[in-house]
Amino acid sequence: MANDKIILKIRDLVVSFNTESGKIRAVDGVGFELEKGQTLGIVGESGCGKSVTAMSVLRLLPKPSAMIESGSVEYRGRDLLSVPVEEMHSIRGKKISMIFQEPMTALNPVHKIGKQIKEVYQLHFPEMTKNQIKASSIHALDRVGIADAGKILEKYPHMLSGGMRQRVMIAMALAPEPDILIADEPTTALDVTVQAQILELIKELRQKLFMSVILITHDLGVIAENCDYAVVMYAGKIIEKAPVNKLFKNPCHPYTLGLLNSVPSLSIKRKTLLPTIKGMVPSLDNMPGGCRFSTRCPLVKDICRKEVPHEKKMEYEHFAACHLLDSIQET
């Protein structure tokens, strides 16, 4: 694979948190590559470490409780985990931007939208004049489909609806035309019809600005429709990663299979029992030895409880971490 296609490369990332019950590893050996112009989805249930992974890319983890123990995040040949803070300031929000789940808490409630967008330009483009900033702000809002951008600049966040706030957030994140947009559950707090609007908008802008997107979600439907490549996480580890078509057509890991089956879909008869994954995600301070999914896996064997499975290559760009891949493939 041509190496210049890859814009972000995460390798063996390990993040731990100091808690009352000792040190816990929220992310354990995560690695993936993001290509230029690609949308990569990270999917998993709560507590699987998907947000922590995204936060560590931008070094936004809470200090001092969180610690990146090892690994690297390579962006344009530089390891973001070791660059000086000043350099990080010029990358964060300018080259790599992030939008969050709850647009209400992410916007400052006591400042007008105009002022908050202005800050982005003042920080990253200090040479811009007042008038240039105003024109650019209006352009940024126009781009995300906000009509009457001039008026919105004068409003406070609470005067806008949830969908509008998320649009403003996207406008701010994309104002400096970044290379990478990290979207952490951008539509979870929104209604379905608005969710469809926002996802369509992200897709459109990705093509227009030729950026890469990391989309974090718990919704497999969102992954299937919006991503090129998907990473499935479970309890701090990547258990399967593959191009979206392959992942949905030929899921290899029992967890991915279980997850796909437990969503009520058109193919399942109405009012019949759904296939489930028994039990629940083990808590991070009490992880089973061996494969972390072994406590819930329907196919569990002795080896699963003893040895940690390593990532195996299934096909081109399709990886899974499970001891039983060969037997699953046969059935």
Added chain:
Amino acid sequence: MNIDDSLVRVIRLKKYFPVYGGFFLRRRGWIYAVDDVSLEIKQGETLGIVGESGCGKTTLGRCIAGLYKPGAGKIVFQGQNISELNSVQLKAVRLKMQMIFQDPFESLNPRHTIGQILKEKYEIHNKILPDMDMEISGLLEKVGLSPDAMAKFPHEFSGGQRQRVGIARAVSLEPAMIVCDEPVSALDVSVQSQILNLLLKLQMEMGLTYVFISHDLSVVKHISDRIAVMYLGRIVEIADAPLIYETPCHPYTNALLSAIPVPVPGNRKKRIILKGEVPSPENPPRGCRFHTRCPFVQEICINEEPVLESVKNAGKNHYVACHFKDEIEFHT
């Protein structure tokens, strides 16, 4: 309509909430949460109510469960108009209708053990049995929890387990009907299917009637026999569950269905992306409430409000509120 098999009849229900503001916090207006809704719930069926936030689905559910007093209209439960009852009479009716809430973290008292939480119901209704502990452990087993959960506190459980406690509390005195308000929205996908299965199992065992409120159309489709789609305080379409999905007649239902992301890559239906967002229920649009976002809007929609009527070319019991319900055809 046949009255015999209906458990609940909602007749022209209205529920408005006052909005206060300005000088001396005077009443500034009303939120028209539920505005003239009529429907019927049959014995043993699951009625799904779907809609986006602010459409009044929770308010409707709470009115049906007797938690809100209706502003106007009637709710007839087992032949009794519950909107006229006083609090003592209502308590007796509540025994028969229970509620499961969305947030399993907030609906359980954090200072009570699970045993106390479940016992409280029996105390309130004067149904204390000599061997309460036996009863409670039986109840816990029924919802898939081990009997030693009794001595534990809610914080010791995960979201899915807490929702099981909420369900145990709801089914404890053998109600006839349970209003489930977004019971699986706060849960992870793998736990969600466990809870849905539990609800289906209990319905089969106990012959329960459910009102299932959710914004997630795929979940509602799976569990419901009939589905009502709400928009800004009104029902825009109500029909048997398969009909809603196969032959939606209201443009809003159609848009709502097309907006669900499907976990099949490439297999994308033509998506209808609605313009704008749901208008505020404080000031709903004149005429058809959906006309500001409808892709098929005509002159008549702006001026006249459509009524909920049966559709010519659809199956029976398929009611739609749209001026062009017989003309528009969707291909899904």
